Structure formats: C-alpha cells, structure tokens
Amino acid sequence: MDLRVVRETVGALWAREALAGLSEFVRIPALSPAFDSDWARRGQLHAAVEQVRSWLAERPIEGARTEIVELPGRTPVLLLDVPARSAATEETVVVYGHLDKQPAAGEWSPGLDPWTPVLKDDRLYGRGAGDDGYAAFAAAVALEASQAAGGSHARTVVLLETGEESGSADLPAYLDHLAPRLGTVGLVVCLDTAGADYERLWLATSLRGIAFADLTVRVLDAGVHSGHGSGIVASSFRVVRQLLDRIEDSATGRTLLPECGAEPPADRLAEVRTAAAEGFLTPTLPLAEGVRTVTDDPVELALNNTWRTTLSVTGAEGLPPLQDAGNVLRPYTSLKLSFRLPPTVDAAAALRAITRVLTSDVPYGARVRIDRAEAASGWNAPPMAGWLTSALDTVSAEVFGKPWRALGLGGTIPFLGQFGHAYPRAQFVVTGPRGPGNNAHVPDEWLHLPQTERVSEALAHILHAHATAA
Known part of the structure; x- marks a missing residue:
C-alpha cells in the first residue's frame, strides 16, 4: 500500500x-x-x-x-x-x-x-x-x-x-x-x-459498567411538625444514610459489597502507569475554589475512575427547596443512586446485591421501595x-x-x-x-x-x- x-x-x-x-x-x-x-x-x-x-x-x-x-x-x-x-x-x-x-x-x-x-x-x-x-x-x-x-x-x-x-x-x-x-x-x-x-x-x-436505581425510604404517611414528631420517628434521611453505609464507606468512598468490586488486570495496570508517567490520566475538572481531589496519586485517581466502583447520588425527591422548607419531619426521602462498576463486574449481579442490602432488615421497619432499577455491564x-x-x-x-x-x-x-x-x-x-x-x-x-x-x-x-x- x-x-x-x-x-x-x-x-x-x-x-x-x-x-x-x-x-x-x-x-x-x-x-x-x-x-x-x-x-x-x-x-x-x-x-x-x-x-x-x-x-x-x-x-x-x-x-x-x-x-x-x-x-x-x-x-x-x-x-x-x-x-x-x-x-x-x-x-x-x-x-x-x-x-x-x-x-x-x-x-x-x-x-x-x-x-x-x-x-x-x-x-x-x-x-x-x-x-x-x-x-x-x-x-x-x-x-x-x-x-x-x-x-x-x-x-x-x-x-x-x-x-x-x-x-x-x-x-x-x-x-x-x-x-x-x-x-x-x-x-x-x-x-x-x-x-x-x-x-x-x-x-x-x-x-465501566453501570447500575442505577431510585431508592425511596418512607417513615410517615404525611409530614408532621418536627417539634411534634422528631425523636419519636426516625428521619427518613437518617435511615437512608444507614442503608447507604452498608454499601459505601463514606470516609473513603470504598464500596463494601464484594459483588461490586474487581481488581484491574496486569495489562490495564501497566497502561495506567505508563499514562501516569506522561501526565495523561485524569480529565481537567472545574473544581470549586479550595477543593482537592480524593488523592494526590495520579495512578490511584485513574484507577478510581476506571476500575473501582463509585456511588453518586444524581437526584432527589421529598426534599423541598430551601426557601420553602419549614420545620417539618418529612414523610419520605427518595434518591437516585448511580453506581459505576469495574469493567469485569457482572452488573446484574451487582444490582441484585445492592437491592438486597437496601431492602433487608431496614432500620425501624421503615418502608423501602426500589424503582427503575437497571444495569449494564x-x-x-x-x-x-x-x-x-x-x-x-x-x-x-x-x-x-x-x-x-x-x-x-x-x-x-x-x-x-x-x-x-x-x-x-x-x-x-x-x-x-x-x-x-x-x-x-x-x-x-x-x-x-x-x-x-x-x-x-x-x-x-x-x-x-x-x-x-x-
């Protein structure tokens, strides 16, 4: 040619x-x-x-x-x-x-x-x-x-x-x-x-693969004055926090479910290290003033972004705008959960594990509903x-x-x-x-x-x- x-x-x-x-x-x-x-x-x-x-x-x-x-x-x-x-x-x-x-x-x-x-x-x-x-x-x-x-x-x-x-x-x-x-x-x-x-x-x-779902935790059929109900009924937001703590270590971002994790193979690690040495690893992001990335190690940042599970909350309901929020113990909290999964993880199995831990043995018997759950490997x-x-x-x-x-x-x-x-x-x-x-x-x-x-x-x-x- x-x-x-x-x-x-x-x-x-x-x-x-x-x-x-x-x-x-x-x-x-x-x-x-x-x-x-x-x-x-x-x-x-x-x-x-x-x-x-x-x-x-x-x-x-x-x-x-x-x-x-x-x-x-x-x-x-x-x-x-x-x-x-x-x-x-x-x-x-x-x-x-x-x-x-x-x-x-x-x-x-x-x-x-x-x-x-x-x-x-x-x-x-x-x-x-x-x-x-x-x-x-x-x-x-x-x-x-x-x-x-x-x-x-x-x-x-x-x-x-x-x-x-x-x-x-x-x-x-x-x-x-x-x-x-x-x-x-x-x-x-x-x-x-x-x-x-x-x-x-x-x-x-x-x-990476993806799994996402809408999580709703309900504790009341209707909102009540927070002075009347708080301390008697747990906040739906607190129950949500407890449930998410079963999945993610909030201090480190590490995912706790084995079904959601996988180690990068040797050839992918080599690619990351080569790119790190040349300064080609992470995108430039619009960080707010004074905000740091989760680590200063470029290899770890790249692995976090490509071979480790991350949880992002991408939407919410049940929370009124700040200017409209009164002293109310809200009846429910809904969050859209988005999980990025390692490339070799079975996304369907990961979603089943996530659903299981969010809906089993729920604190205080709160009502939990999972909607619009989907996964792609x-x-x-x-x-x-x-x-x-x-x-x-x-x-x-x-x-x-x-x-x-x-x-x-x-x-x-x-x-x-x-x-x-x-x-x-x-x-x-x-x-x-x-x-x-x-x-x-x-x-x-x-x-x-x-x-x-x-x-x-x-x-x-x-x-x-x-x-x-x-």
Missing part, C-alpha cells in the same frame, strides 16, 4: 467531500429516541440515515453496497458492505458508528447553533459532528484511500445504528439478525471514543494480537509521529459490551478523534478536523494490516 497516496487521498477527500457531507448531517436534528418519543413520525432519524446513505452510495468504493435495515418497532440501521480486496483472511471487519444525536442542551455561544455547521480554526461545530456523525465519513474515506493506494482489506461492514444515545437498546436484535450475513467477525473498529490529546492515536481498552478489551500491536506501532510512527497510548474510560458505553458478547474472538480497536474540550453532549460540540484525518488514515493502515496478517 502506497502510504503517500493514502495520506494525500484522505486529505483530499476530507477537504472536498467528506466535510461537506458531514456538514449536511449536522443540519438534521436527528434526536435519539430517549429525547424524542415521537421519532418515528417526525422522521428526522430516517432523514439522517438517508442523507448518509446517499453520500456513501456515491463513493467510488469497489463493490460497495448500502442498505437500510429496519426491524419492526426498532430504530433503523445503515450498512455499508464492502467486499474483500486482496485479503489473506475470510474474516469480516465491522466498523461501528451511530447517527442519532443528543439534544441542543442549552444555549450555544454567539455565532454557533446546534443544527448549523460552522467551520472555524480546524474545527467543525454542530451537534453530531463529533458524536458521532464523523464515523461514517471516516470509514468510507479510509476504504477509498486504501483502494486508491493499492491496499488490501477484508470484507468490511460499516454498521451505523440510530439508538446509541439511548443506550443501544435495539443493537443486540440487529447483531442477532445480521449474524448470518456478517459471518466470522475478526476485527471490530468502534469510532466513538475520545483520547487525552490531539497528537497521537488513543485506544480505549476498558469501560462494562467491557474489557481482549489481549491484543501481535499483528495489531505491530500495526499500531507503524501507524504511530507513520501518521502521528508519537507512540499510541491506551486508557480506560470511566463512563459506560453499552454497545461495546454487546459487541464483546457477540464477537468474543474478535480484536477490538476502539478509538476516535475526540479529545479534551470537544463538548460532546453539551453546547458548542465540535470535531477536530486534523485529528479526524489522521484517524481516517490510521484506519486504512489497520484494515490493510488485518487483511495481510495471515
């Missing part, structure tokens, strides 16, 4: 055509179903799928076919199916992206708008540009550049779902439906994560094959000029666990051009275009390496 041709083709395609196509995609308010319950009637998700399908269909990629697949009652999926080219393997490569979007999420800066593409200082602003509309265009650019440069690739299927921002609820059904067509999947490339800078290739190698990348390590080293030298790095992510992306379950023998490359300050999910979302070109170029290298590894 002619590396010079790959680079020139990638640059020309992004400048000429991919940027224009992605800009048109930004204009479509294709909200994910979690934010638009009437999505099917409004047709914006379908409009986004059709816009990207039309762009992909015009690409001169040898043998490529586009298809929209829509199972009854589910969000649509767009496929770009490209036959193998001079490949030494019969495996299939699946390249993942998604076309659904978050809502505007507040006021954008002057001159910017969520549904108006704005190109400024090597950035494309607009909702969906970085999360995750670029993926379709980057995948097509990589395939086109590879073919133009005489490169090889296995059969490659670009799979673009439209429910990722709603938890990818429909994706397992599509993976089952498409399994006979996809055959043996040997490589999964997920273009939907972020790195710690815009200078090198970043791979995500783990994501995390993901830990399989051991990396030699051909992939070699390819990443080559990409880092030829494309980025700096060594690639891997990191765990503290969030939860359900589709990765679903892919890991569907393709247990596949190699995974989980990457993307997003980095610090890209503003995914919040106002002023933007995509770093030079890094997007480099990731597209890297993908062409990786596809060629996979196809010729045998």
Whole structure:
C-alpha cells in the first residue's frame, strides 16, 4: 500500500467531500429516541440515515453496497458492505458508528447553533459532528484511500445504528439478525471514543459498567411538625444514610459489597502507569475554589475512575427547596443512586446485591421501595494480537509521529459490551478523534478536523494490516 497516496487521498477527500457531507448531517436534528418519543413520525432519524446513505452510495468504493435495515418497532440501521480486496483472511471487519444525536442542551455561544455547521480554526461545530456523525465519513474515506493506494482489506461492514444515545437498546436484535450475513467477525473498529490529546492515536481498552436505581425510604404517611414528631420517628434521611453505609464507606468512598468490586488486570495496570508517567490520566475538572481531589496519586485517581466502583447520588425527591422548607419531619426521602462498576463486574449481579442490602432488615421497619432499577455491564478489551500491536506501532510512527497510548474510560458505553458478547474472538480497536474540550453532549460540540484525518488514515493502515496478517 502506497502510504503517500493514502495520506494525500484522505486529505483530499476530507477537504472536498467528506466535510461537506458531514456538514449536511449536522443540519438534521436527528434526536435519539430517549429525547424524542415521537421519532418515528417526525422522521428526522430516517432523514439522517438517508442523507448518509446517499453520500456513501456515491463513493467510488469497489463493490460497495448500502442498505437500510429496519426491524419492526426498532430504530433503523445503515450498512455499508464492502467486499474483500486482496485479503489473506475470510474474516469480516465491522466498523461501528451511530447517527442519532443528543439534544441542543442549552444555549450555544454567539455565532454557533446546534443544527448549523460552522467551520472555524480546524474545527467543525454542530451537534453530531463529533458524536458521532464523523464515523461514517471516516470509514468510507479510509476504504477509498486504501483502494486508491493499492491496499488490501477484508470484507468490511460499516454498521451505523440510530439508538446509541439511548443506550443501544435495539443493537443486540440487529447483531442477532445480521449474524448470518456478517459471518466470522475478526476485527471490530468502534469510532466513538475520545483520547487525552490531539497528537497521537488513543485506544480505549476498558469501560465501566453501570447500575442505577431510585431508592425511596418512607417513615410517615404525611409530614408532621418536627417539634411534634422528631425523636419519636426516625428521619427518613437518617435511615437512608444507614442503608447507604452498608454499601459505601463514606470516609473513603470504598464500596463494601464484594459483588461490586474487581481488581484491574496486569495489562490495564501497566497502561495506567505508563499514562501516569506522561501526565495523561485524569480529565481537567472545574473544581470549586479550595477543593482537592480524593488523592494526590495520579495512578490511584485513574484507577478510581476506571476500575473501582463509585456511588453518586444524581437526584432527589421529598426534599423541598430551601426557601420553602419549614420545620417539618418529612414523610419520605427518595434518591437516585448511580453506581459505576469495574469493567469485569457482572452488573446484574451487582444490582441484585445492592437491592438486597437496601431492602433487608431496614432500620425501624421503615418502608423501602426500589424503582427503575437497571444495569449494564462494562467491557474489557481482549489481549491484543501481535499483528495489531505491530500495526499500531507503524501507524504511530507513520501518521502521528508519537507512540499510541491506551486508557480506560470511566463512563459506560453499552454497545461495546454487546459487541464483546457477540464477537468474543474478535480484536477490538476502539478509538476516535475526540479529545479534551470537544463538548460532546453539551453546547458548542465540535470535531477536530486534523485529528479526524489522521484517524481516517490510521484506519486504512489497520484494515490493510488485518487483511495481510495471515
């Protein structure tokens, strides 16, 4: 494969055509179903799928076919199916992206708008540009550049779902439906994560799982004057505190339930220590004046954020606003509990353990209710094959000029666990051009275009390496 041709083709395609196509995609308010319950009637998700399908269909990629697949009652999926080219393997490569979007999420800066593409200082602003509309265009650019440069690739299927921002609820059904067509999947490339800078290739190698539930503790059928009832009936808030103390050591944040914990494997510890030595571990956070992080050890901070369980209270009911709060012993307290779980923990088992300790032997016989309890397991990348390590080293030298790095992510992306379950023998490359300050999910979302070109170029290298590894 002619590396010079790959680079020139990638640059020309992004400048000429991919940027224009992605800009048109930004204009479509294709909200994910979690934010638009009437999505099917409004047709914006379908409009986004059709816009990207039309762009992909015009690409001169040898043998490529586009298809929209829509199972009854589910969000649509767009496929770009490209036959193998001079490949030494019969495996299939699946390249993942998604076309659904978050809502505007507040006021954008002057001159910017969520549904108006704005190109400024090597950035494309607009909702969906970085999360995750670029993926379709980057995948097509990589395939086109590879073919133009005489490169090889296995059969490659670009799979673009439209429910990722709603938890990818429909994706397992599509993976089952498409399994006979996809055959043996040997490589999964997920273009939907972020790195710690815009200078090198970043791979995500783990994501935490999640369990969440609404906890309600009730002690009265109606509120009473606190002077009349306090000391006779326990405060519902005090009962909540006692219950949570069964799960978390409030002094250290350590989780006390064995079902919720797991030790990081040796390769992940090595990644953390390498990143710590280079200063790439924890995001910059808007700490209030005088507030310290929970430890000064960067390795411990990274492990806390990626391989240890954390409990966050993300909502509450039964507590009136301060200006309306009188001297009342309140009848109940409700809290939304959000647990981030280590990547290898069985999230369903963790949620069962959490529910058990919150509802058993409750102090004072208080009434406890658990509502809207859900869980999703995390993901830990399989051991990396030699051909992939070699390819990443080559990409880092030829494309980025700096060594690639891997990191765990503290969030939860359900589709990765679903892919890991569907393709247990596949190699995974989980990457993307997003980095610090890209503003995914919040106002002023933007995509770093030079890094997007480099990731597209890297993908062409990786596809060629996979196809010729045998």
